Amino acid sequence: MSAGCVRWLLSRTVRAVCGGSPGCRTPSSRFTVCSERANIIASSWRWSPFSTAESDTEATPQKKKKQDPRAHATISTVGRKIPHRLIQVISDTGENLGVMHRAQVIQIMDKEGLKLVVLSEHKDPPVYRLMSGKQVHEEQLKLREKLKARPPPVQVKELTFTTGIAAHDLTTKLKQVESWLEKKHHIRMTLKSGRGQTAANLDTTLEEMVQQMGVMVGFVSKPKVVRDGRAAMCVLRPPSAKELSQKGKKETATSQTDNATPSKTVSNTDTTEETLQQ
Secondary structure, three states: OOHHHHHHHHHHHHHHHHOOOOOOOOHHHHHHHHHHHHHHHHHHHHOOOOOHHHHHHHHOOOOOOOOOOOOOOOOOEOOOOOOOOEEEEEOOOOOEEEEEEHHHHHHHHHHHOOEEEEEEOOOOOOEEEEEOHHHHHHHHHHHHHHHHHOOOOOOEEEEEEEOOOOHHHHHHHHHHHHHHHHOOOEEEEEEEOOOOOOOOOHHHHHHHHHHOOOOOOEEEEEEEEEOOOOEEEEEEEOOOHHHHHHHHHHHHHHHHHHHHHHHHHHHHHHHHHHHHHO
């Protein structure tokens, strides 16, 4: 028997004997085991405390939503942990109890079932007031009503155009300004000199453009030259109630004057006719 046949028989015998034993694996099985171990190591490394992916996620700060300061108006009570040793105390009836030690204040709070509210922490000594739960609730409601009554913050819109703007485009922009004024916005208008055009009297030109609008406007700042004479800027606002009333009075006075003028002319004409008849 040749050496090749002997080698083939030995390999088949080894495979038949080791195929069912757990200690003997073929090269393909070895590769499978190694890949499984690699996956386990990779997964454990991914969730390890030294993982850069996890640390980057934790280190990234989350953006907080901007909240309206009027949304959570409240009056906070101090409780029993008074930060100052000596404080000036106002009673629940509004009486000034003078400067007292915080231990005395706590005794009054426990005896009468009152709460302690800060009135002025920056004074020396700080001023606190004793209030009942009902009083605290009423003050919170008053504060919220005051904050709701405050006007919302004013938004400032910006509009920039050049002196060479077409008439149609200027009309469109002025209509946009009028719509912003109706929404109670402020508008910062900037007029720049076009290419090859002189930058003289830009403030006057900007004021004439504002006067072309069909609504009354007020000025936060009137047209003025900026950027070393290369532009003019103004800030518009909706007219105040006082300005509107003054405009109404002027229009009323003008209309009365116009109506009175024809009557005087007629009377003069009648007088002339009477003189001629005589």
